[in-house]
Structures are given as structure tokens and as C-alpha cells.
Amino acid sequence: MTQRKSAAPETQCIHAGAGDFPASMGLNTPIVTSSAFDYRADFVRYPRYHNTLNHDVVAARIAALEGGETALITASGMGALSAVFLGLMKPGEHAILLDGLYGGTMDLVNGLLEPLGMRFSIWNGDPDHLEALVTDHTRLIHVESPTNPLLAIVDLATVARIARAHGLISVIDNTFASPILQRPIALGFGLVMHSATKYLGGHSDLLSGALVGSQALIDQLRPTVIRLGASLNGQDLALLERSIKTLSLRVRQASANAGELARRLDQHPMIAEVYYPGLPDHPGHEIARSQMDDFGAMLSFRLGPGVDPEPFLDRLQLIQPAISLAGVESTICQPAFTSHAKLSPAGRVRLGIDERLMRFSVGVEALDDLWDDLNQALTAS
Ligand SMILES: Cc1ncc(COP(=O)(O)O)c(C=O)c1O
Known part of the structure; x- marks a missing residue:
């Protein structure tokens, strides 16, 4: 099927990334159940490498919806978030976090990342206070908008502009809005993450996460998601693909x-x-x-x-x-x-x-x- 890049989100939900399968397979993406593939192929596939057919289709669909070049689908939102910090920061480096983030994000920061030697500052959401938090060691700014659970809003274009001016990666957890209501990459953000357990999955029967950005940024994150082992299995990828249609x-x-x-x-x-x-x-x-x-x-x-x-x-x-x-x-x-x-x-x-x-x-x-x-x-x- 020819993919029209300019398709509206309603159309992308149903068609973006869909493969060209033989007519005998019908309309839906076949579920690839294998965890063993011929290693002599030109391109070695393995579910933990995030490169099976079901992964590729869902990644292309979410990337299209978010307006990013490519995506990685993870086994949970926390899998995606862990990859962001562990893949983009080293001990001694620093990140700026919006105040009032999802509790699990703060638990990751306090329980794992700070003990590893990463450092964090909390930003109160006022754009006038953001630049003062940037240090020589700052790597990224991470926000939610709306936040969980107090629904605070930050000005995303301003955050993205300040991040770019300082050579920082701007990251947003876009779970609450979903790409139907908010597309941060168009506002200048570098990386979008999701707990796809939430709106993308949408039926309270599936745990998953997503990372969307440029090819270069996703390539930088890929070794970390592979090392973390945070990949999603074929059955759940098929469930996620079906859910995104609605x-x-x-x-x-x-x-x-x-x-x-x-x-x-x-x-x-x-x-x-x-x-x-x-x-x-x-x-x-x-x-x-x-x-x-x-x-x-x-x-x-x-x-x-x-x-x-x-x-x-x-x-x-x-x-x-x-x-x-x-x-x-x-x-x-x-x-x-x-x-x-x-x-x-x-x-x-x-x-x-x-x-x-x-x-x-x-x-x-x-x-x-x-x-x-x-x-x-x-x-x-
Ligand atoms: C805003 C937000 N981000 C991330 C997560 C973590 O996602 P998961 O539970 O899929 O690991 C959640 C979970 O509630 C969330 O609400």
C-alpha cells in the first residue's frame, strides 16, 4: 500500500506503517511468534532487537502519528523512560525535570539514577526560571504536559527553544495528551515517550511504551533498549496495533x-x-x-x-x-x-x-x- 505522508491522524491510526502482505494473508499484520531467526540473513531479526515485523509496523505507525522519523516500542512506559535516561546520560551528567511528574518517573530518578551518580534539578514550570538551571553538565530537559495528576501545562515551544539554544535534548512524556491532541515534535521537541499502556493501548489489557524521535536519536537509544531487554512481544504488539486503529x-x-x-x-x-x-x-x-x-x-x-x-x-x-x-x-x-x-x-x-x-x-x-x-x-x- 502506498503511504501518503500527509495523511490526517485519523487515517494514520489505521494505515500508517501497514505492510504489503500477500492477498492470502488478509488485511491485518500477521503475528510473528518466532524468537529464533536465521542469523545468516542480511538483516538479523530477534524480538529483543526491536526489529520483528510486528514491531516495525507499530513503530512506523506511532512515529507517523507523532511526526517523528522513527520509533522504538518497549515493554512498558517505564522501560522507555529508563532507556531515555540510561541511554542519553552518563554518571556525573545532569538533567532538568519539570516539578510534579508521574510518581514512577521520580521513583526511577530517586531509586536508580541518582544512586548511579546522575544529577537532577527540579524546574517549577516558569520559562523565566528554566535557563538558570542549565549547567555545563546538563544533557536533557524532561517534561510532561499535562502532568500526572495535577494537569499542569508547560509552554512546549518555549521549552524546546531553550533546550535547542543550550544544545540539550528536550524530552516529553506525551502519555496524557496522546498524539491525537498534541504533537510535540512539531513544536520543536527532540524526543517523545509514551506509556503506550494508556491511550495508545486504550483497553486496560496491555503494558507497553514508545520512544519517537529522529533516526539519529533513536539509533543512539537502540543499544540501551536492547541491553535493558525492554522489548514487547509479538502478540502484544498486534494488540497495540489493533488498538491504535481506534x-x-x-x-x-x-x-x-x-x-x-x-x-x-x-x-x-x-x-x-x-x-x-x-x-x-x-x-x-x-x-x-x-x-x-x-x-x-x-x-x-x-x-x-x-x-x-x-x-x-x-x-x-x-x-x-x-x-x-x-x-x-x-x-x-x-x-x-x-x-x-x-x-x-x-x-x-x-x-x-x-x-x-x-x-x-x-x-x-x-x-x-x-x-x-x-x-x-x-x-x-
Ligand atoms: C504519565 C505516565 N508516564 C509513564 C508511566 C509509566 O508507564 P508504564 O506503567 O506503562 O510503565 C505512567 C504510568 O502510569 C504514566 O501515567
């Missing part, structure tokens, strides 16, 4: 639901605060509007003083309390006990992550069913 439909529907639920929750007398970049009074609203196609399907809210978290969660009938996010089904969790449980108590207090903070991953169910469920659980608690 990525645009899912993300757009879930984002529309989230926008309306955020507005309604914001007016609800039992809710103390709502964190959602689509709300006009969110501090990052205007920047989000300028760099995202929609505001996403993740929102967080803090229960008001009259609502107890436990009964509220117990009384939800449709929305599932669950770790992880971005499935077709709506889920909810307390980041204090899940994604950010490994942060120090003081670190959680500083960020405002307490047991009353609920991270809500809005799914694609009917809006009014979700609203009725929230409302009845709030009223009964």
Missing part, C-alpha cells in the same frame, strides 16, 4: 466527555477544586489551547470537606476505582495511594496530593451515565 475515536470522545464533566464538577457544591486545562480559570488554559487540539480526557478533583473519600469510591457503580488510566472505561484513583505512593509524605504535601485528590480517567461511556454516577456517589457520601 485511538482518534476514543481520545476525541473521551475528551469531549471530560470537558463537560469538568465544567459540571467545577459547579458542584461538594467539590473543592477541579484540575482540568480546559477550564478557563486553569493557569495553563491559554497555552493548552494553543498547543493542544483538545484538552484531554484526564482530570483531577478534590473532594470538598463534607465528602469522605472511602464512601465516595465505594458508592460509585459505573466508574471503577483502579490503578492505571486511559482505558475506554472510566476509572478513578487516589494518586496518594497509587501513582504517587512512593513519593515522600512531605513531597506529596508540597504538591497537594492528598487522599481527597481524585484522578479521574474519563472513558467513552455516555456522558449522562457518568454524571449520574458521580452525582449519586457524591450525594450519598
Whole structure:
């Protein structure tokens, strides 16, 4: 099949990277189950080398969606993140991290990378404060936008410009937005990573990650992912490929639901605060509007003083309390006990992550069913 480079994301989700298979194979990519290949071939394939047929198709599709030259698909988001830091930094080198990142990223930094001798500074998200953190040893800047779980927004074009001016690699965890809503490479970013477990997978049945960038940068990361052994198997790659076909439909529907639920929750007398970049009074609203196609399907809210978290969660009938996010089904969790449980108590207090903070991953169910469920659980608690 001829690939049109200019295809819209909806089309890329279904067609980008698809191979030309014999008619007898039908429309879908065959699943290559082998872990043993003839080593005398011109190009030696092996699943851990990230170069099987299923890997190549999914990598090409995600690269097309993100507007990058090429990609690597890993066994988890943490596999991708580990490769970023271990592949691009040496002991003694330094990276700048946006404040309020996913707890697992901070656990990687505190538990593995700092003990290896890498050094980190925390950036508060204000562009005026970024350049002062750059040292002679700085290699990269890593951000999320929107962040997990407080949905903070940073100005991506500015981060990318400052990184380029100092010869640094700009890295973004684009998990919360997905390439349907935000394409950081077009804004100047060097490297995009994903927990593909989330929107790319989208059905809460698969763990995976992705790294997208220039051929040169991905080639630099390839030996590290091979050494880490963080590759994804053929069956899960096929599942991921199938899921991406509906990525645009899912993300757009879930984002529309989230926008309306955020507005309604914001007016609800039992809710103390709502964190959602689509709300006009969110501090990052205007920047989000300028760099995202929609505001996403993740929102967080803090229960008001009259609502107890436990009964509220117990009384939800449709929305599932669950770790992880971005499935077709709506889920909810307390980041204090899940994604950010490994942060120090003081670190959680500083960020405002307490047991009353609920991270809500809005799914694609009917809006009014979700609203009725929230409302009845709030009223009964
Ligand atoms: C924003 C973000 N990045 C990275 C990860 C890690 O991904 P995985 O669980 O696929 O390793 C997560 C997981 O929740 C996440 O929310």
C-alpha cells in the first residue's frame, strides 16, 4: 500500500506503517511468534532487537502519528523512560525535570539514577526560571504536559527553544495528551515517550511504551533498549496495533466527555477544586489551547470537606476505582495511594496530593451515565 505522508491522524491510526502482505494473508499484520531467526540473513531479526515485523509496523505507525522519523516500542512506559535516561546520560551528567511528574518517573530518578551518580534539578514550570538551571553538565530537559495528576501545562515551544539554544535534548512524556491532541515534535521537541499502556493501548489489557524521535536519536537509544531487554512481544504488539486503529475515536470522545464533566464538577457544591486545562480559570488554559487540539480526557478533583473519600469510591457503580488510566472505561484513583505512593509524605504535601485528590480517567461511556454516577456517589457520601 502506498503511504501518503500527509495523511490526517485519523487515517494514520489505521494505515500508517501497514505492510504489503500477500492477498492470502488478509488485511491485518500477521503475528510473528518466532524468537529464533536465521542469523545468516542480511538483516538479523530477534524480538529483543526491536526489529520483528510486528514491531516495525507499530513503530512506523506511532512515529507517523507523532511526526517523528522513527520509533522504538518497549515493554512498558517505564522501560522507555529508563532507556531515555540510561541511554542519553552518563554518571556525573545532569538533567532538568519539570516539578510534579508521574510518581514512577521520580521513583526511577530517586531509586536508580541518582544512586548511579546522575544529577537532577527540579524546574517549577516558569520559562523565566528554566535557563538558570542549565549547567555545563546538563544533557536533557524532561517534561510532561499535562502532568500526572495535577494537569499542569508547560509552554512546549518555549521549552524546546531553550533546550535547542543550550544544545540539550528536550524530552516529553506525551502519555496524557496522546498524539491525537498534541504533537510535540512539531513544536520543536527532540524526543517523545509514551506509556503506550494508556491511550495508545486504550483497553486496560496491555503494558507497553514508545520512544519517537529522529533516526539519529533513536539509533543512539537502540543499544540501551536492547541491553535493558525492554522489548514487547509479538502478540502484544498486534494488540497495540489493533488498538491504535481506534485511538482518534476514543481520545476525541473521551475528551469531549471530560470537558463537560469538568465544567459540571467545577459547579458542584461538594467539590473543592477541579484540575482540568480546559477550564478557563486553569493557569495553563491559554497555552493548552494553543498547543493542544483538545484538552484531554484526564482530570483531577478534590473532594470538598463534607465528602469522605472511602464512601465516595465505594458508592460509585459505573466508574471503577483502579490503578492505571486511559482505558475506554472510566476509572478513578487516589494518586496518594497509587501513582504517587512512593513519593515522600512531605513531597506529596508540597504538591497537594492528598487522599481527597481524585484522578479521574474519563472513558467513552455516555456522558449522562457518568454524571449520574458521580452525582449519586457524591450525594450519598
Ligand atoms: C504519565 C505516565 N508516564 C509513564 C508511566 C509509566 O508507564 P508504564 O506503567 O506503562 O510503565 C505512567 C504510568 O502510569 C504514566 O501515567
